[in-house]
Amino acid sequence: MELVFLGTGAGMPSKLRNTSSLILNLSAEQEGYWMFDCGEATQHQLLRTSIKPRKINKIFITHLHGDHIFGLPGFLGSRSFLGGDEELTIYGPVGIKEWISTTLRITKTHLTYPLTIHEIDENVLFENERFKVLTRELEHVIQCFGFRIEQKPLPGKLLIEKAYESGVPKGPLLKKLKDGEDVELENGKTVFSTDVTGDPQQGFTISILGDTRYCLASVDLANEADILIHEATFDMETGDLAKDYGHSTIGDAAQTAKEANVKALIANHISARFMPSDIAELKEQGRAIFLNLHIAEDFTHFEWKNEQLQKK
DSSP states (O other), X not given: OEEEEEEOXXXXXXXXXXXXXXXXXXXXXXXXXXXXXXXXXXXXXXXXXXXXXXGEEEEEXXXXXXXXXXXXXXXXXXXHHTTOOSOEEEEESTTHHXXXXXXXXXXXXXXXXXXXEEEOOSSEEEEOSSEEEEEEEOOSSSOOEEEEEEEOOBOOOBOHHHHHHTTOOSSHHHHHHHTTOOEEOTTSOEEOGGGSBOOOBOOOEEEEEOSOOSOHHHHHHXXXXXXXXXXXXXXXXXXXXXXXXXXXXXXXHHHHHHHHTOSEEEEEOBOTTOOGGGHHHHHHHHHTTOSSEEEOOTTXXXXXXXXXXXXX
């Protein structure tokens, strides 16, 4: 699993940070690429990565402020021009369907692929055999959601010597056993997957939050997560502004991570008032509360490997 930050700024684009968007790369987990928010010029940011728009199959929108959605019309159109023909599913708050449909209709934008739009509430949003996505409403100035992405337990490691001892030949039967299937040998003997595999491996959990004040819903969504991605628009000295505008400070993000007992925190959605020279101070403020804190920059890549967050 890999995270690619396309836009890490707040409110409007700046020279250093574009508006909100990130990619959750689940291609290794057979789920493709999921986008979270699509601020203005997101498709321009994609040009500086190896990610192809046609490979993105799900988009999750946290809320309907422009810095989180104004890149959608251009992205949707370009996905057609660039050979996208597979279905794209968008999840977002009430109003997202009307906004997208109206924009496409008035501009006469023709899509070459099926587009499905789900307007969401607090629920299990999506579930298949590999992943479950849950949502909770946060505390912003308009309706805004956070997402919890849970990978389901993975099959245990194949104990290859045990499999051979049970009479399983080299070949496709070994893969079936590794995938949790029991197999029947040519001699009629059944080899049970549980007998030749180790214990199931725990999957990862990521919590990706939209704009929010500190709230218990954020803590619940992030509970025991491996990675929490939390906005940190303000520093500790501007906490009153954060509350007034429905945002969080770096301290709020760190406190949420601490209370939720997550393994790693990535602070995102950073105000343009903070220059590169201010980032060290932001980190210091946050790490005084929660040590394993990172601050995302545009085009930062993170990888979850061996139960650790690694910056690439």
